[in-house]
Amino acid sequence: MPRTTQIFCASTLYGAATLAAAIESDCFPEADRRLLLVCNNAATPETTPAVDEMPGFAPLREHFDGVLSWNEAISPFHPGAWSPRPDDSPLFERHLRLLWDLGDDHVALVMESLQVNPALAIAQSFAEAPIDVYADGLMSYGPTRNKIDPLVGMRVRRLLHLDLVPGLTPLLLTEFDVPAQAVATDAFMKVLSRIGDAVPRLPPLPEHAAVLLGQYLSALDILSAEQEEDLHVRMLRGAVARGHRSVVFKPHPTAPARCSRALETEAERLGVDLTVLDLPVLAEVLFEKARPALVVGCFSTALFTASAFHGLPVARVGTGLVLDRLTPYQNSNRVPVVLADALLPELPEPGDGKEDGQGEAALAGDLLTGLVTTVGFVMQPQIHPGLRPAAERFLSQHFGPRTQRYFKRRRLTSLGLPGGIPERLAFLPRSATARRMVRRARALKNAVRR
Secondary structure (H helix, E strand, C coil): CCCEEEEEEECCHHHHHHHHHHHHCCCCCCCCEEEEEECCCCCCHHHCCCHHHCCCCHHHHCCCCEEEEHHHHHCCCCCCCCCCCHHHHHHHHHHHHHHCCCCCCEEEEEECCCCCCCHHHHHHHCCCCCEEEECCCHHHHCCCCCCCCHHHHCCEEEEEEECCCCCCCCCCCHHHCCCEEEECHHHHHHHHHHHHHHCCCCCCCCCCCEEEECCCHHHHCCCCHHHHHHHHHHHHHHHHHCCCCEEEEECCCCCCHHHHHHHHHHHHHHCCEEEECCCCCCHHHHHHHCCCCEEEECCCHHHHHHHHCCCCCEEECCHHHHHHHCCCCCCCCHHHHHHHHHHCCECCCCCCCCCCCCCCCCCCHHHHHHHHHHHHHHHCCCCCHHHHHHHHHHHHHHCCCCCHHHCCHHHHHHCCCCCCCCHHHCCHHHCHHHHHHHHHHHHHHHHHHC
16 A cells, blocks of 8 residues: 655745644644645745744644755745646656655645645646645635636645634635635644744843834835835834833844834834844744733734734734735735734824724624625636625625725726726626727827827
8 A cells, every 4th residue: 555645835934833733633634654845935045044944943843754845856946936847747746756755655735825836836746636725824815816727726625724813714715615624723822832932042022012013015015115114113103102112023034134224213213112033933922922012013914813812902004005005906915904904903103193092993793704705706706706796795785984995996897896986887897889989099099199
């Protein structure tokens, strides 16, 4: 009988912790071997530590019989940009089986972000392997980013996810009728605790401080570097306005050193004790070790783990700006931003007229489900055409001051949805005559420009 080998793919320590919690929760059948395949997707992997090199990884290693590197397997190519050509996939599978001593093993894959490389490349390399997908954060609540080849999508058996938003069911991969399964929260918390114990001694951190979470949004072309620095400064000012005099800033592990300079200058001006934590550790380690009085961020997953799992007060800053800046509308960060904006309290800033703390209430559960379903359809109408009736119903009943920020009028108009152009002109997007006139007008305008 051939051996059974499970290959678990991870690109972040948070994802590896999720896998460890799922293994401890008996989410996977027994196997002869369990291998962790590490993917370093940083822009410059050579200068960024991989998952198995990060502080706190040691207790995760014991869940696996070996650790492999995808970067080494495909060197010198970058994991985010390379995949085997279709005709080369069988040959590359033979290469990987030799390289990783798989022989004739029955291989099962467990991976994140299936719609993009490197996960898609790995799935294509093992063309007959069954697949489990796990969610590394909030994106699982949104639709699949791209259309997935049915030869890959039909092999997915389930989606494992942390219950970051209780009551909300992930939309990811539902076009293939993939069921969602929550990973036990207590198992995840135990894993995080062991990671915290394994992290080298943290620098002295003030007790009951406010923690600011950086996300390095400029690297994703969501904000400019200057806008992101200003976002951090806004977080600081808001925390100070709430009475916090000790602040810890945790930059994103791949963010450049200069991302905290404006913050340091503003902290000095305000007379605030600022600690910049350069050690690349999970934010959850800070929650465990320092027990902050407030956690501030934009739309980081850590805001939800702080609130849902650690019971810490949280606040958001800048979600409105990010919603305006996200392009195209299909950007997979949109649902995480919507969730942060809809569920988390806004942090008032001095002079914005909201210092009294009377912010918007979080959306109710039934309304939230309708909102996420509608945003998902507007993002990916071709992947989820069956969601149109629900989207039309939600927009006709709830499109207003509290929800209209989550939609672009032009996008609604192009899809013929409520909230687009005025109702008396609603026939226009579906009118062949109107579309023909628009095309002629555009052609004439281009001809005049020449």
